[in-house]
Amino acid sequence: MGSIWEYANPVKFVRTSEIVLPWVSVIAMVTLVVGLVWGFFFTPDDYRQGSTVKIIYLHVPAALMAINVWFMMLVTSLIWLIRRHHVSALAAKAAAPVGIIMTVIALVTGAIWGQPMWGTWWAWDPRLTSFLILFLFYLGYIALWEAIDNPDTAADLTAVLCIVGSVFAVLSRYAVNFWNQGLHQGASLSLDKEENVADVFSTPLYICMVGFGFLFIALVFLRTRTEIHKRRTKALLARERLG
């Protein structure tokens, strides 16, 4: 077993992902089906929230992934800037659209849940606001990728934007906390707290979280491979034109 940097070689990456991808996809599908079906049909209704509580099985995992995808982009951006591995930059590029979709899912499911529960689709609550800002960061990041022709320049600029953006995203999170009081409930899956979501609800929730995680891994593998293939096609075409 060599070092992890072997996978920075695109050929090696593509070959490995060919083996890993079906497994990851199957695991993602199975955990998602089990988690969502269990969550939607085999958990009791909450005594105050009724069946609207069940949107938690989409909302929480999506929100979790929305943040973690950005974190993964930060790590891969740093690897690109430091070690210049193209696969790393392409993985960051591949992850961004998945992240923005996760953010949108979290925002939309939250709004759908909030309408009957809080009586409003939207409130300028710190958590909600931070997610909206995160959405804007994703938007800017993707737009910058799209705007630049030279792939290496684009990779460099977006990587720096991702790092600077991360700092400002954290700053915004605390600034927003300072700015307005919250309506959103606090964390309810902490390990050290007395009051958590009841076990009947939390087990399928954990399964859904794992499912969303695997789904993300599968999508990133797939999209990174597509990016590698796209770049190879471009190179081949260019060579053909020269020859």
Added chain:
Amino acid sequence: MIALLVRDMKLAMRAGGGFGLGLAFFLIVTVLVPFGVGPESGLLSKIAPGILWLGALLACLLSLDRIFALDWEDGSLDLLATSPLPMEGVVTIKALAHWLTTGLPLCLAAPLFGLLLSLPDTGYVWLVLSLVIGTPALSVVGTFGAALTVGLKRGGLLLSLLVLPLYVPTLIFGAEVARRGALGMDAMTPLLMLGGITAGTIALLPFASALVLRVNLR
């Protein structure tokens, strides 16, 4: 460095340099607000700090693409890159010149515009103070955005999309200082936070701006 600063200031002040454009934009925003929300002075004085901050921020944004665009077009940016001055220095001077020609006039004009929006008496000192401390951060962050998009045709819209989310913390704390000041509350905490953000961006962001500018000049 000083020569570069003087040159940038002169260029900005000359006809066609866009000096005063930001100020005029700020004035127009301030004048348009009462048309939009109605002329009651109670409502206006309540929203005045936020509107003034927002107007200053937008006026700042408007002039960002001028920081590097002209130098990029006529090639003087390449000359600056090969000069003995480090890129970080160039970027810092550019940000300073931008602040002196955009941020500072906005700070000085803000009390006058506050009058138009019937800002409460207690608010003026805090408004100017928050703008003086906060607008340098707007210039520095904006310079980073301008450096990111310098090579792009029609980068203006993208520049706004990239820079506006980065302005969120500054706007929140700046407007909070002005709001608390107008209400006669203690505004020291957000003022210190605002100062922290400004100091942090001035210290760190020029490195990022210089990095992306080098990439763009490659």
